[in-house]
Amino acid sequence: MAILITGGAGFIGSNFVLDWLAGCNEPVVNLDKLSYAGNLDNLSGLQGDARHIFAQGDIGDSVLVAGLLARHRPRAVLNFAAESHVDRSIHGPEDFIQTNIVGTFRLLEAVRAYWAALPLQEQTQFRFLHVSTDEVYGTLAKDDAPFAETHRVEPNSPYSASKAASDHLVRAWHHTYGVPVLTTNCSNNYGPYHFPEKLIPLMIVNALAGKPLPVYGDGQQIRDWLYVKDHCSAIRCVLAGGKAGETYNIGGWNEKPNIEIVQTVCALLDELRPRADGQSYTSQITFVQDRPGHDRRYAIDARKIERELGWRPAETFETGIRKTVQWYLNNPQWVQRVQSGSYRNWVAKQYGVA
Template sequence: MRLLVTGGAGFIGSNFVLQQLLERQDVERLVNLDKLTYAGNPANLTPVEKDTRHVFVQGDIGDSDLIAKLLAEHAIDAVLNFAAESHVDRSIDGPEAFVQTNVVGTLRLLQTTRAYWTKLAPEKKNAFRFLHVSTDEVYGSLRPQDPAFTEETPFAPNSPYAASKAGSDHLVRAFHHTYGLPVLTTNCSNNYGPLQFPEKLIPLMIQNALEGRALPIYGDGMNVRDWLYVRDHCTAIRLVLDRGRVGETYNVGGLNEQPNLAVVDTLCALLDELHPRTDGKSYTTLKTFVADRPGHDRRYAIDCAKITRELGWQPAESFTTGLRKTVEWYLANREWCANISSGKYRQERLGVLS
C-alpha cells in the first residue's frame, strides 16, 4: 500500500502513522502531509524520522497543485484525511478557519483526488480508496435517555467545529454518489491517549495537576462523552480502509460513556497513586468549576454495532486500562508536554524535519 495521510502530525494522525509504519509490513510508502498549525507537532513522528518509507511534506490540503503532485509522484493507493481544525473552543472564537480547512480544504482534496483517480488503470482504480475521518459531534447532543448515535442518526451540529465537519462529511458522500469516487467515512467518539495536544480535557488535566494548577471543569461537570483510546481508533480506521464497504459510514466508539467530572476524578486517583503530591493532598483538591462554554453538548454516545458486525472490530482497551496507559505515557514524557507549553516545539520544527 502507498498511502497519503493528511494531518499526520496531529494527535490521531500521528498515532495512525506510527501504527502503520512500526507495526505493519504492508505499507510501502506513507506520504504524510501536515500544515503544522498549532496542533501539528513533528516531534510526534520522531520514532519514524529515519524510516525511508515515511515522506513528510509540510503543506495544506487546500493546495490542489501540491496534492496532485504527491498523488502522482508517489502512485498513491489510498488517501486518509485526518486534517482538520478540531478544537471546539477555538471554533467558537474564530469559526472562519474551521470552514476554510474542514469544508473548503476537504472539497479541494476531493476534487484533486477525483482527478487523479479517474486516470488510474482499471485495476488500481477499483482498489483505490478515499477515507475521511470525522466525529460524532456532527450528530448533535443526546438526552440522558436517548439511544446512542447510529450511522442513520440525522446530523444536528451545535458548534462551528461540528457544523464544518458535517459539511465535509456531506461533501465526501456527494463525491461518491455524484462521481463514483470510492469513499469511506468514520465518525469517532472522543479520543484520548498519547500525543494529544494539551488543550484537550485529559492531557490538560494531567498537565495542570502535575504543575499544581487548577483543574477547570465546565458547568456541573456532568457532560457525558464516549471515550475511545486512540490506538483502538487507529486499528478501526485501518480495518475500514481494508475491508469497509465503499460509500459506507462506520461509527467508532469506545463503549465508555463517562461524565467529565468522573474522568477528572479517575485521573486524580491515578495521579495520587502514580505520582503523589509532595504535600500529601489528593489532586482532587485542585478541581475548580468554571462557567460552561456556549452551546456545550450534554451527551454523546456511539453505537458501533455496524463496525463490529461487519468488520469484527471491538475496542481492546477499557476506560480503566486506557486511562492508566495514558497517564503513564504523560508522566514518562514530561519534556514533550513542556515543549508544547513553552512553544519550543514550534521553534524546533525545522530541525526535526530537516
Template sequence: MIFVTGGAGFIGSNFVLHWLAEHGEPVVNLDALTYASGPHNLAAIRDDRRHVFVHGDILDRALVDRLLAQHRPRAIVHFAAESHVDRSIHGPEAFLRTNVEGTFTLLEATRAWWQRLPDTERRAFRFLHVSTDEVYGSLEPDAAPFTEASPCRPNSPYAASKAASDHLVRAWHHTYGLPVLTVHCSNNYGPFQYPEKLIPLVLVNALAGEPLPVYGDGRHVRDWLYVEDHCRALCAVLASGQPGATYNVGGGNELGNLELVQRLCALLDELRPDAAGPHARLIRFVADRPGHDRRYAVDAGKLRRELGWQPRETLDTGLRKTVQWYLDHPDWITRAKDEAWQAWIARHYAPGTA
C-alpha cells in the same frame, strides 16, 4: 503506498506509527504543522525511509496534485482538520477554511487524479474520511446511542464544519463514484494529544499544581475511545469497508466529565503523589461554554458485525496507559506548553474560573 493528511497531529501521528508498525506499507504524510501538531510526534520514525513527510496544506491544490502524481497512493486517509470546539467558538473561519474548503480541495484533486488511473487501480483505490460523533448533535440522558442512520444535527461551528465535509465526501461518491469511506469516532484520548482537550489539560495542569477546569456542573457525558483502538478500526475500514459506507467507532465508555477528572486525579495520586495533597483539590468549576452538548455516544455495532472490530482497551486500562505516557514524557509536555498555549489558557479559562 498510502497518503495521510494531518499525520503529525494527535490521531494522525498515532495512526502513522501504528500503520508502519503493524503493516509496514510506506506512508506519504502531508501536514501543515499547526499549533496542535509537530514533527516531535513522529520522532520515533524520523529516520524511517518508509515515511515521507511533507510540510504543506491540503488547500494547496498544486502541491496535492504533485504528491498524488509522484507517489500514486492506493488510498488516502484524511485526518487534517481543525478540531477544538472552544477554538471554533472564538474563531469559526479557520474551521470552515480547513475542514470544508480543505476537504473540497482534497476531494477535487483526488477525483481528477483517480479518474485517470487504469481500471484496476481505480477500482482498488479508497478515500477514508475521518470525522466525529459531534456531527450528530446532543443526546438525551436516556436516549439510545447514535447509529449511522441518525440525522446530522451539529451544534457547534466545529461540528457544523465537519458535517459539511461529511456531506461533500458523500456527494463525491454518489455523483462521481469516488470510492469513499467515512468514520465517525467518539472522544479519543492517548499519547500526543495537545493539552487543550480535557484529558491532557488535566494531566499537564495537575502535574504543575495548576487549576483543573471543569465546565458547568461537570455532568456532560462523553464516550471515550483509546486512540490505538481507533487506529485499528481505521485499518479495518480501509481494508474491508464498503465504498460509500459510514462506520461509527466508539469505546463503549460513557462517563461524565467530573467523574473522568476525578479518576485522572486518583491515578496521579497513585503514580505521582503530590506532597501538597490529593490532586482533586485542584478541581475548579468554570463557566460553561456556549451551546455545550450534554451527551455523546455512538453505537459501534455495525463495525463489530461487518468487520470484526472491537476495542481492546477498557477505560481503566486506557487511562492508566495515557497517564503513564504523560508522566514518561516531560519534554513533550514542556514543548506543548509554549507561549501560545499559555496565552490560550489565560484567555479562555481565567475569566470564568469560579
C-alpha cells in the same frame, strides 16, 4: 504501494502513522500543515525511516496535493486533517470553515482527478477514507439511544458544523462522481501525543503544575471515550474491508461524565505521582462557566463496525486511561516543548485560570 495521510502530525494522525509503520512496511506519505496542533515531535521515532515521507503543506493547496498523488501513486488517501477544537471554533470559526470545508473540497477534487486517471483495476481498489466525529450528530438526552450511522445530523458548534459539511461533501463526491469513499465518525479520543488543550491532557498537565483543574459547568457532560490506538485499529479495519460509500461509527463503549474523567485522572496521579503535601489532586478541581452551546451527551452505537468488519476496542477505559497518564508522566520533555507561550495564553483566555 503507499498510502497518503493528511494531518499525520496531529494527535490521531501521528498515532495512526506510528501504528501503521509498526505493523507493515507499506510507505506513508504524510502531508501536514504543521499548525499549532501539528507536531513533528510526535514522529521523532521515524527519523531516517525511508517508509515515512513527510511533506509540509495544506490540503487546500491543490497543486501540492496533485503533485504528491502523481509522484507517489497511493492506493488510498486517509484524511485526518482538520481543525478540531470546539472552544477554538467558538472564538474563531473561520479557520474551521477554510480547513474543514474548503480544504476537504479541494482535497476531494484533487483525489477525483487522480482516481479518474488510474487504470481500471487500480480505480476499483482505491479508497478515500475521511475521518470525522460523533459531534456532527448533535446532542443526546440522558436516556436517548446512542448515535447510529443513520442518526440525523444536527451539529451545534462551528467545529461540528464544519465537519458535518465535510462529511456531506465526501458523500456527494461518491454519489455524483463515483469516488470510492469511506467515512468514519469517532467518539472522544484520548492517549499519547494529545495536545494539552483537550480535557484529559489538560488535567494531567495542570495537576502536575499545581494549577486549577477547570471543569465546565457542573461537569456532568457525558462522552464516549475511545483510546486512540483502538481508533487506529478500527480505521485500518475500515480501510481493509469497508464498503465504498458507507459510514462506520467508531466508539469505545465507555460513556462517562467529564467530572468522573477528571476524578479518575486525579486518582491515578495520587497513586503514580503523589503530591508532596499528601493531598489529593482533586483539591485542585475548579468549576468554571460553561461554554456556549455545550452538548450534554454523546454516545456511539458501534455495532455496525463490529457486525460487518469484526472490530471491537481492545482497551477498557480503565486500562486506556492508566496507559495515558503513565505516558504523560514518562514524557515530560514532550509536554514542555508543546507548551509554548501562545498555548498558555490560550488556556488562560478560555478558562479564566492561569
